[in-house]
Amino acid sequence: MRKLILSTLLLGVASLTFAQKDFNRWSLEVNGGFNKAMGPLTPGYLSPTLNIGHIDLGARHMVNEYFGFKGNLGLGSFHEVNGESPEFTTKYLTLTAQGVGNVGRMMNFESFSKKFTLLAHLGAGGGKMSFEKQVRTTEDDYYYIITSGITPLFRLSDRISLSGDISVNVNGRQTYTFDGNAYNADVQPDPLQNPYVHATGTWWTGTLGLNFYLGKAEQHADWYIAADKYATKVELAEAIDGIKDMLKDSDGDxxxxxxxxxxxxxxxxxxxxxxxxxxxxxxxxxxxxxxxxxxxxxxxxxxxxxxxxxxxxxxxxxxxxxxxxxxxxxxxxxxxxxxxxxxxxxxxxxxxxxxxxxxxxxxxxxxxxxxxxxxxxxxxxxxxxxxxxxxxxxxxxxxxxxxxxxxxxxxxxxxxxxxxxxxxxxxxx
The missing domain is CATH 3.30.1330.60 (OmpA-like domain)
Incomplete structure (x- = not known):
């Protein structure tokens, strides 16, 4: 029994130096679902609570099992509440760079499930809104964006996982309301002219989609569980000696x-x-x-x-x-x-x-x-x-x-x- 344990532990320790090569790092992400323009909106204009019309396309690289980065392209449109608001159509496009943390690995979710984990992401970028059927402007509105959210993942296989995401987005230097029919200001100038107040706008998205894992290894970093690592041969030798001492049975019981x-x-x-x-x-x-x-x-x-x-x-x-x-x-x-x-x-x-x-x-x-x-x-x-x-x-x-x-x-x-x-x-x- 002790020989079997010793062999297993030695094999595990010897492989730790190469553990970082044992998982894939890249994934492609495709998601679609709802958006909600919270404000600002022109008085009398309403946006649906769940407006179908958002798509995310992303590429993610994990530095290790816990942290990584991703680039994300988001596009979609805002619409009015049918029958309760004047018509408007606002199309948008965003491009962001974000940091990603694997919260599931940090909190040892594998102790109760090896198929579920949770990612958190935070980042910034830029965006553009284009307005149709609007009264006051036909020009595009450019802004910077700060985004954050959580992404539950459920592993379907070693190559694919099902993902859900809820993200909150804050636009900075947003000139117009989301419907495009007023300036983003408490008081509208008369005669009409851009007040250059550059206030913020807030909106959120909720999506479902798939993550596709790329690489030659069996698992992606999202699901890889690594043991402690020993950086040098001296540390490796010390670990082996420690294991041998631990497995001694001095009294033969x-x-x-x-x-x-x-x-x-x-x-x-x-x-x-x-x-x-x-x-x-x-x-x-x-x-x-x-x-x-x-x-x-x-x-x-x-x-x-x-x-x-x-x-x-x-x-x-x-x-x-x-x-x-x-x-x-x-x-x-x-x-x-x-x-x-x-x-x-x-x-x-x-x-x-x-x-x-x-x-x-x-x-x-x-x-x-x-x-x-x-x-x-x-x-x-x-x-x-x-x-x-x-x-x-x-x-x-x-x-x-x-x-x-x-x-x-x-x-x-x-x-x-x-x-x-x-x-x-x-x-x-």
């Missing part, structure tokens, strides 16, 4: 030193997932010395009650059914941890001594990862222990197994509690 809270466990002791000697009945006699490990008794009788036990099966059954006997697993693994094999041996011995009893092996997983994946993982764990019992001589007709998925009874934020959830337990039938 099957729990690596970095997880072992009792580094001097007696030889042959039955231990918990964190290397602590077990005393299941809490009678002061450790399980490996206790002749009755699940019934309290004095040390003078080997940890058994003073009165003679006539039905061994009764207290063994009680230990199994009350969850004292479990087989534990590492993160995302269906191979029992070595310290936990004694529990499987205990159950096999119990079944061999009690041929009239049948048993179900019940697999569980912690709450990290997707629910469907955890169902399959818990079933693999149950099957692994089922196979152990059969290899120990228990007839398969007396056994069954089932994966129950996530154990939600533990504290998801506690690493120790999550380890307790990675287990199989047993139910006597």
């Amino acid at each position: 099957g729990v690596s030193d970095y997880l072992d809270k009792e580094p001097n466990t007696p030889t042959g002791a039955r231990v918990s997932f964190n290397g602590m000697t077990l005393d299941s009945d809490q009678d002061g006699t450790a399980d490996h010395l206790d002749k009755c490990p699940f019934l309290p008794g004095p040390s003078s009788t080997g940890g058994c009650p003073v009165e003679e036990i006539t039905e061994q099966a009764d207290y063994l059954r009680k230990a199994i059914e009350e969850g004292y006997v479990n087989v534990y697993f590492g993160f995302d693994s269906s191979k029992p941890l070595s310290y936990s094999n004694s529990s499987a041996a205990f159950v096999a011995n119990f079944l061999q001594k009690n041929p009239g009893i049948n048993l179900e092996v019940k697999g569980f997983a912690d709450e990290l990862g997707e629910e469907n994946y955890n169902i399959k993982l818990s079933e693999k764990r149950a099957k692994a222990v089922y196979d152990l019992l059969i290899s120990a001589g228990v007839d398969s007709s007396r056994l069954s197994y089932k994966g129950y998925g996530e154990d939600t009874s533990v504290d998801k934020s506690s690493p120790d509690a999550r380890q307790m959830a990675r287990r199989t337990s047993f139910e006597i039938k």
Whole structure:
């Protein structure tokens, strides 16, 4: 087990130097949807809340998994509310450069979904409005624009994602109202002439579209999850040495030193997932010395009650059914941890001594990862222990197994509690 962990960790560390080459950076974006001209508008002129008439065309480059830049071309038109406002048509075109942040990666959205992330963008550029059916002007209005927004992404494949976007835009030095029938000023000059006040205008867009990912790598930066990076060979060597030290098992109890809270466990002791000697009945006699490990008794009788036990099966059954006997697993693994094999041996011995009893092996997983994946993982764990019992001589007709998925009874934020959830337990039938 330790060799497998060491090989995996060494492979991961060795690949970190090249991690930046493992993802694509470029994407093309096409979106279409609604706009809304908030103001200014000439008194009596109204713009629909959801006006279909906006298109975005963009190209994005991600510097890394968290930050990038994009250029965006936006075009569309504003119209009146049919039947409630005088007619107007204003066509616009904007060109902006924006910075992009992958908020989903910054906030570890992958802990609950690997198909959803959220981008935020902020930038500036310029734009032009052209007016039709207007009374006061036929000239174009040029302005600068500041834009910001959020873009949820849902991954459809490694090459395409579905995107939605809501952006708020502020025009600066906007000379005319959005309908083009008045100057952008509180007081209209008389006779009519440009007041050159150059006030602002505010509008927003809401769109749906697709992102197309370009490049030879398997994933785009939007979805790539990188490990910590080591820049030099010295740091790489230090990391490898640290891993080796972490995987040492000085007392030979099957729990690596970095997880072992009792580094001097007696030889042959039955231990918990964190290397602590077990005393299941809490009678002061450790399980490996206790002749009755699940019934309290004095040390003078080997940890058994003073009165003679006539039905061994009764207290063994009680230990199994009350969850004292479990087989534990590492993160995302269906191979029992070595310290936990004694529990499987205990159950096999119990079944061999009690041929009239049948048993179900019940697999569980912690709450990290997707629910469907955890169902399959818990079933693999149950099957692994089922196979152990059969290899120990228990007839398969007396056994069954089932994966129950996530154990939600533990504290998801506690690493120790999550380890307790990675287990199989047993139910006597």
